[in-house]
Amino acid sequence: MKRRPLILVTPSTDDGGTEFDDQSISLSNRYSDAIIAAGGLPLIFPATTTKPIMAEAVRRCDGVLMTGGDDIDPKLYAKNLPEKLAKKVGPIAPARDIWEPGLIAEIFSRNKPLFGICRGHQMLNVALGGTLLVDIPSQRPESLNHGRMDKKAEPVHEVTIDPGSLLGKLTKRKTLGVNSTHHQAIDKLAPSLRMVATATDGIIEAVELKNAARRPFLLGVQFHPERLFDSNGVFLRLFKQFVQACGPRRRSL
Numbered sequence: 001m002k003r004r005p006l007i008l009v010t011p012s013t014d015d016g017g018t019e020f021d022d023q024s025i026s027l028s029n030r031y032s033d034a035i036i037a038a039g040g041l042p043l044i045f046p047a048t049t050t051k052p053i054m055a056e057a058v059r060r061c062d063g064v065l066m067t068g069g070d071d072i073d074p075k076l077y078a079k080n081l082p083e084k085l086a087k088k089v090g091p092i093a094p095a096r097d098i099w100e101p102g103l104i105a106e107i108f109s110r111n112k113p114l115f116g117i118c119r120g121h122q123m124l125n126v127a128l129g130g131t132l133l134v135d136i137p138s139q140r141p142e143s144l145n146h147g148r149m150d151k152k153a154e155p156v157h158e159v160t161i162d163p164g165s166l167l168g169k170l171t172k173r174k175t176l177g178v179n180s181t182h183h184q185a186i187d188k189l190a191p192s193l194r195m196v197a198t199a200t201d202g203i204i205e206a207v208e209l210k211n212a213a214r215r216p217f218l219l220g221v222q223f224h225p226e227r228l229f230d231s232n233g234v235f236l237r238l239f240k241q242f243v244q245a246c247g248p249r250r251r252s253l
Helices: 029-037 051-060 094-109 119-127 166-171 233-246
Strands: 006-009 012-014 024-026 041-044 063-066 114-117 157-161 175-178 193-199 204-209 218-221
Touching: 006 029, 006 051, 006 233, 012 094, 029 041, 029 233, 051 094, 063 094, 063 119, 063 233, 094 119, 114 119, 114 233, 119 204, 119 218, 157 166, 157 204, 166 193, 166 204, 166 218, 166 233, 218 233
Parallel strands: 006 041, 006 063, 063 114, 114 218
Antiparallel strands: 012 024, 157 175, 157 193, 193 204, 204 218
């Protein structure tokens, strides 16, 4: 039987779990379902800050999927945040804010494929030196409503895609309807990233490396394709190309 690429998937962290009400990890099955549907084998990262374990986990896997979750602590990217704006943050995941930047550094060090979704997309930007909009309604009041939690698995607005980007080549579209369940977004882009998709209000919806040829696969998206992959083949294609990039034989687009 053909070996499935092993995909390390980052979970959320909770202060109280189901079994003993102690610190736990949690993850929507949609991420694992999407990886399996794309031909990969998901393995949940143990949410550790121990560098040797982190390094071994990345070394053994074939690629990493960084998932959505709680807000990123503004202390990682903003100084002297106004109190009124600081109150818009939350909940945050302090433990996750510690180990995720280290995990990204390890991924880059070992040149492994990386797919970031929502928080994963935002953390990629922060870890590489970019910043975030702390709260879109407060800082960009003219923007669309990006917090459509009432329609998690439905397209609620369109994004415009750079046709020459990886995302453009995968979707084969200049525009794409996406879901939207966030109140934070990329503000200042990290120096090594480029914007490849935006919403009609200018909010950044996808990023790639400026020098993409140096890596097997790197894509960050603000929307949630794992909630749309089984209703629209375009989103499954994102996961399939990611998993394929994690395999032993990498084919060009």
